[in-house]
Amino acid sequence: MIGRLTVLAVVAVAVTASVPAYGQYPARRTAMPTPPAGVSPASYAAGAWANPSNTGPVMGEQMLSRDKGWDYEDTQLDFLLQRLTRNTWIRLDYRLWDASRPGDHLLGANILGVANERLPFNVYPEGGGAAIGTATVPAIDAVSLKNVNGMRATLGIALAGGSLEADIWGSKENEYEFSVPNLGPQDFGPSEGGALPPPPVFAATSTMVNGELGNNQFLYDHSFHVRYVQDLWGTGINYIADDAQEGEGLKILPMIGFRYFEMNEGMFQTGIFDGGFDGDVDFPGEDFNGNGQLDPGEDLNGDGVLEPGMPALISVINSTVNNEVFAPQFGLRFQLQHRWFTLGFEPKVAVGVNAYQMHVSTNRLRSHDDPYTSQSRRGARLAQVGDFRFYVKLNPSENIQLFCSYDIMVAGGVSRAHDNVYYNDNGQSEPPAIGVEPGFEVLWWQGLTVGGQIWLR
Numbered sequence: 159m160i161g162r163l164t165v166l167a168v169v170a171v172a173v174t175a176s177v178p179a180y181g182q183y184p185a186r187r188t189a190m191p192t193p194p195a196g197v198s199p200a201s202y203a204a205g206a207w208a209n210p211s212n213t214g215p216v217m218g219e220q221m222l223s224r225d226k227g228w229d230y231e232d233t234q235l236d237f238l239l240q241r242l243t244r245n246t247w248i249r250l251d252y253r254l255w256d257a258s259r260p261g262d263h264l265l266g267a268n269i270l271g272v273a274n275e276r277l278p279f280n281v282y283p284e285g286g287g288a289a290i291g292t293a294t295v296p297a298i299d300a301v302s303l304k305n306v307n308g309m310r311a312t313l314g315i316a317l318a319g320g321s322l323e324a325d326i327w328g329s330k331e332n333e334y335e336f337s338v339p340n341l342g343p344q345d346f347g348p349s350e351g352g353a354l355p356p357p358p359v360f361a362a363t364s365t366m367v368n369g370e371l372g373n374n375q376f377l378y379d380h381s382f383h384v385r386y387v388q389d390l391w392g393t394g395i396n397y398i399a400d401d402a403q404e405g406e407g408l409k410i411l412p413m414i415g416f417r418y419f420e421m422n423e424g425m426f427q428t429g430i431f432d433g434g435f436d437g438d439v440d441f442p443g444e445d446f447n448g449n450g451q452l453d454p455g456e457d458l459n460g461d462g463v464l465e466p467g468m469p470a471l472i473s474v475i476n477s478t479v480n481n482e483v484f485a486p487q488f489g490l491r492f493q494l495q496h497r498w499f500t501l502g503f504e505p506k507v508a509v510g511v512n513a514y515q516m517h518v519s520t521n522r523l524r525s526h527d528d529p530y531t532s533q534s535r536r537g538a539r540l541a542q543v544g545d546f547r548f549y550v551k552l553n554p555s556e557n558i559q560l561f562c563s564y565d566i567m568v569a570g571g572v573s574r575a576h577d578n579v580y581y582n583d584n585g586q587s588e589p590p591a592i593g594v595e596p597g598f599e600v601l602w603w604q605g606l607t608v609g610g611q612i613w614l615r
Contacts, residue, residue: 245316247613249561253310255605257303257332257388260576265384265427266295266364267581270373275364281375291358293377296338298425298576301386306332308390310607320399328391338382342433361429363475365583365592374583376524378429380470385426386575390603392419398491411491417483417508417543424478425575432470474521475592477579481572483541485510500551505544512541512571516578516594523590524583533593535578541571551611559611570600 264275272279275295282289310327344356361382362375396415403409489506519532549563577597584591 244615247314247316247611249312249314249559249609249611251310251312251327251561251607251609253308253327253329253565253605253607255306255308255329255565255603257306257390257603258601259303260298260301260386260574262297262299263576264295264297264364265576265579266362266375267366268371269295269364269375270371272373278359281360281362281377289357291360293360293362293375294338295362295364295375296382296384298384298386300336301334301384303332303334303386303388306330310609320397322395322397324393324395326391326393329389332388332390333385334387335383335385337384338378341381342379358433363427363429363473363581365581367582368584369582376429376473378431378473379433380430382427382429384428385424387424389422390419392417394418394487396487396489406495406497409491409493409495411493413487413489413491413506415487415489417485417487419483419543419569421481421483421569421572422479423575424476425579426477427475429473430470431473471522471526473523474519475523475579476517476519477575478517479573479575479578480515481541482513483508483510483543483569483572484513485541485543487543489545498553500553502547502549502551504547504549506546508543508545510541510543511538512573513538514573514596516573516596518579518592518594520590520592523592524586528590531590531592535594535596537596539571539598541569543570544568549607557613557615559613561607561609561611563607564604565607566602566604568600568602571598572601573598574601 266275269275269279276297278292278294280289281291281293306329308327308329310325312323312325314321314323338361341359341361343358358379360375360377360379362377364375366372367374394415394417396413398411398413401409401411485508487506487508489504492503494501513536515534515536517532517534519530520528521530522528523531544567546566547563549561552560554560573596577599578594580591580593580595582591582593
């Protein structure tokens with residue numbers, strides 16, 4: 159019985175609590191105030207003469223549109239950029255190339271009455287008389303420009319119906335140096351058998367005389383050194399059309415584009431003369447080793463006094479050339495495509511213009527009094543470039559490719575540093591006449607290229 163009463167009490171309390179408060183107490187009526195004299199009770203009751211309530215300032219709200227990321231990602235430009243990015247790839251390559259040798263070029267002019275200037279021939283004092291020694295004119299057939307390091311970067315974008323590729327490449331400065339050995343006196347005084355010592359040995363720069371074949375040489379008895387350098391870089395852009403057939407198999411892709419490459423070369427000759435072997439006793443100096451003492455064999459005039467003479471004559475002949483080739487380019491890309499690899503051969507031919515600039519300078523060519531001289535020549539001529547590439551690509555994944563190729567580049571109508579030196583002398587009464595005589599030839603580069611390619615999908 160008690161339990162039932164308890165339940166009924168709880169239900170009653172709950173029902174009571176759910177009833178609104180104004181239902182618990184009688185509503186308090188508010189008497190309507192008496193309207194002022196002369197005012198209609200109806201209009202007063204309608205509130206026309208009531209004091210306005212103080213409701214505060216009016217606040218307005220406006221819904222902002224959804225953030226669109228600077229109003230950018232939903233534009234047509236964003237769609238285009240995303241599509242280009244998904245169809246873009248980048249490749250970086252390392253190159254190890256060789257350049258063709260300058261060849262068997264003589265560093266001088268032909269000499270009248272000498273069959274081969276590369277072999278020893280007798281040299282005589284300017285006024286005539288007995289031979290003062292033997293000389294050879296150096297050649298640059300030993301110059302070798304091999305194993306030069308380089309890099310190439312390529313950016314490709316796949317488009318509707320083809321692709322666009324742009325690359326830039328360059329090589330480290332390629333350098334070769336050599337000197338002529340065993341110059342100067344070969345011995346001093348008579349030999350053990352009483353015979354004369356071997357004649358001195360010279361390196362020589364042979365020149366024409368007033369533009370004609372002659373017998374004129376500038377001699378070096380201390381040293382003769384040659385430094386040959388080459389610097390090469392280029393860039394280009396090509397459009398490669400897609401093959402009509404999709405999938406694996408043999409593809410033939412025509413291409414058209416434009417290329418630019420620049421080749422700079424320099425050849426720097428330095429010869430030192432400090433003996434003066436003229437067959438007589440009036441040598442400019444006798445201190446051959448420069449120690450300030452009269453050593454055995456240095457007392458050439460037999461007076462017991464060291465003749466220091468004049469300082470050594472250091473003669474310089476420098477030649478530099480700059481080639482800039484601008485050319486439209488045509489080619490084909492043959493590819494045998496497989497899921498895991500691609501074999502390819504890519505020949506390209508470019509025909510354009512070589513804008514060249516040459517410069518030849520000398521300093522102290524014949525004597526200490528000879529001034530610095532220089533001569534330049536610039537112009538333009540037709541140039542041809544052939545590029546042949548054999549390559550293989552490996553496809554370890556959808557977005558990564560490994561690349562290896564053997565490249566051959568041949569250029570015609572370009573000038574090299576040794577081509578442009580005009581070896582001539584107009585006599586002691588005239589300034590040195592070694593200047594510029596433009597020369598052009600065909601040269602090539604070849605080597606191995608390895609690299610990797612990444613698709614930005």
